[in-house]
Amino acid sequence: MSHGQHGVGPSIGVTAGPASDLGEIHNWTDLLYFFNHTLPECHVELSESTKRVALFVLYLAIFVVGLVENLLVICVNWRCSGRAGLLSLYVLNMAIADLGIVLTLPVWMLEVTLDYTWLWGSFSCRFTHYFYFANMYSSIFFLVCLSIDRYVTLTGASPAWQRHQHRVRRAVCAGVWVLSAIIPLPEVVHMELVESSEPMCVFMAPFENYSTWALVVTLSTTVLGFLLPFPLITVFNVLTAWRLKRAGRPESRRHCLLVCAYIAVFAVCWLPYHVSLLLLSLHGVDIYLHCYLAHLLFFFYDVIDCFSMLHCVVNPILYNFLSPGFRGRLLSAVVHYLPKAQPRAGRRASSSSSSTQHSIIITMEGTEPTAAGPHHPGLHFQAPDTSPISAPQSLTAR
Incomplete structure (x- = not known):
């Protein structure tokens, strides 16, 4: 359900026993006791300290790499938004959403290090979880929009679509942000900072129907975050690949x-x-897991949760850095900010290299070189392509 549910120890805030037993629970202390004493009795040797160290390293690696990658994607696509590929608006918004997720990682990293102690107050407890989930849904939904729009554009849309496609894309992006801002509210409103020996940020639905709340929140997260997006992403990407293959x-x-x-x-x-x-x-409510499976799931849930954030690192690579168009715009941005003023004597002494640099810069700006210079086999600059998505390399959403 959420990162804050880590605070309830091995149970992570999900129901762990028969729903009828919850009638005897009257406050959050009873609830935590119930969660932590209803796991099946079996001995499993698992090191919490080792898990915390591994999670800290994973969170740190994802944070550093994801921050650099998504900032580069945002800067390049923002700078070239006027002449980049038609689908770059979805890529830009997806990178913004992934960056939002990455910015929450230091909080989860410190929470894990402090054994799920929450030190940042009640408002931060709710806002951090809300910010994470809003960006998580946005990232997934923009990926769906990108898959659908790529196929629609590739199949030769109607003239009306050609005229209004930019306006439609802006409206879709705005709608995605609004929808993603609304979806997390039912869960976040029940995030609370509870005081025990140490403060913890946990999901605290009404005690009398806690199991129902937990299951509804879980099902809504699974349906909206996976069961609906995954088939759409799969179908439209497969259709796009089939159309390209059929075109030879x-x-x-x-x-x-x-x-x-x-x-x-x-x-x-x-x-x-x-x-x-x-x-x-579902464990303890509708099904009962095997003793060892239950312990392993409770123990490794945090690690699985952390690995789900790898999409913030992989998305920029798949949808940007593998695209020749994006790499060209990235090199153009780098060359644009390099110092261009050189001493006159230096320009006279190295006229050939100067003309080569000049030709690269002009080519990167989308015009033909005016001077021929030595060929560099390692440099393959090209101007950003503003042609429709039917261009083959546009599949990577330049």
Whole structure:
């Protein structure tokens, strides 16, 4: 359900026993006691300290890499928004959402290090979880929009679509942000800072129907975050690859591999998270897990949750850095900010290299070079392509 549910120890805030037993619970202390004493009796050797160290390292790595990647994607797409690919608006918004997720990682990292003690107050308890979930849903929904829009544009849309596509995309992006801002509210409103020996930020639904609340929140998260988006992403990416292959494009094999990567990454990041979340929510209410399976799921839920955030690192690579168009715009941005003023004597002494640099800069700005210079086999600059999505390399959403 959420990161804050880590605070209830091994039970992570999901029901762990028969729903009828919850009638004897009158406050959060009873609830925590119930969660922590209803796991099946079996001995499992698992080191919490080792898990905390591993989680700290994972969170830190995802934070550093994801921060750099998504900032680069945002800067490049923002700077080139007027002449980039038609789908760059979805890519830009997805990078903003992924950056929002990445910015919450230091909080989860410190929470894990402090054994799930929450030190940042009641408002931060709710706002941090709200901010995380709003950006999580936004990232997933923008990925769905990108998959659908790519196929619609590729199949030769109507003239009306051609005229109004930019306006429609802006409206869709605004709608995604609004929807993503609303969806987390039922869960976040029940996030509370509870005081025990140490303060913890946990999901605290009404005690009399806690199991129902927990299951409803879990099911809504799974349906909206996976069961609906995954088939849409799969179907429209497969249709896009099929259309490109049927057209006999020489790059169709590369695009088919990219489509497989899009689908596989989404499944690998989110399927384990939702399966474990659903099993833990159902455990003790509708099903009873085997003793060792229950302990393993409770123990590794935090790690699975952390791995789900790898999409913030992989998305910029798949949808930006593998695209020749994006790499060209990135190099253009780098060259744009390099110092261009040189001493006159230096320019006379190295006229050939100067003309080469000049030709690169002009080419990167989208015009033909006016002077021929030595060829550098390692430099393959090209101007951003503003052609429709039917261009083969546009599959990577330049």
